[in-house]
Amino acid sequence: MAVKIQEGFALFSKRMDAKAYIESEDESLDNMESQKILEIKRERDERKRKLLFDNLDLILRHRDEIMKTPRYAKIDAHYALRGGGAYIGPIAMRRRFCAAGVSVTVGITLGSLLEIWGTATYKVNCSCGNTAYIRSFGGSPLTGMSVAGAVCPHCKNEIHGIRSRPFGDYVRQVLNALDREKAAVSQAFTSGVFGKFSEQCSLEKMISELKLREI
Numbered sequence: 450m451a452v453k454i455q456e457g458f459a460l461f462s463k464r465m466d467a468k469a470y471i472e473s474e475d476e477s478l479d480n481m482e483s484q485k486i487l488e489i490k491r492e493r494d495e496r497k498r499k500l501l502f503d504n505l506d507l508i509l510r511h512r513d514e515i516m517k518t519p520r521y522a523k524i525d526a527h528y529a530l531r532g533g534g535a536y537i538g539p540i541a542m543r544r545r546f547c548a549a550g551v552s553v554t555v556g557i558t559l560g561s562l563l564e565i566w567g568t569a570t571y572k573v574n575c576s577c578g579n580t581a582y583i584r585s586f587g588g589s590p591l592t593g594m595s596v597a598g599a600v601c602p603h604c605k606n607e608i609h610g611i612r613s614r615p616f617g618d619y620v621r622q623v624l625n626a627l628d629r630e631k632a633a634v635s636q637a638f639t640s641g642v643f644g645k646f647s648e649q650c651s652l653e654k655m656i657s658e659l660k661l662r663e664i
């Protein structure tokens with residue numbers, strides 16, 4: 450956040466003479482680049498979120514295989530769910546912690562997301578007769594009231610205004626998933642198998658591979 454500095458003309462002239470700029474050109478370039486990077490990351494998360502929900506039926510058809518395949522299960526999916534509460538703000542889908550002296554960020558992975566969607570809290574009946582999955586929720590930690598939105602992978606229908614379940618149930622599933630992710634990374638660090646653990650695949654690559662398998 451920008452800090453507003455009250456400065457008189459005399460002090461300004463003295464500072465200019467000393468070339469003591471409040472923000473140097475290099476600093477402002479650096480800030481500009483950071484802003485651009487953040488913007489690109491936001492756009493990327495949006496694109497991936499759309500891709501994930503556009504292919505939700507394909508992903509759910511291969512649920513068991515994804516859960517059993519670490520390079521699929523570990524795909525970052527922190528952007529899929531959106532939650533927030535009164536007084537507490539957005540629910541973080543990522544968590545930073547220190548493992549063996551190294552700062553590590555864990556987030557909701559595709560495997561975690563499928564586990565969360567496996568719980569009754571995150572499932573709702575769609576009018577087409579199939580199951581829809583909750584992807585956004587809001588509520589109050591004080592009253593426990595909530596309102597959620599879901600999408601049906603079969604008919605692509607969006608369901609709004611789901612109010613039948615406590616806010617805490619949604620949050621608990623996310624926190625439990627992040628606890629599991631953290632425990633898995635800590636375990637990988639301490640047992641020295643992190644290289645194997647971190648073998649990666651992208652959401653895009655996985656979708657291509659799954660589509661090829663269905664031809």
Ligand SMILES: [Zn+2]
Pocket residue numbers: 575576577578579601602603604605606
């Ligand atoms: Zn439906």
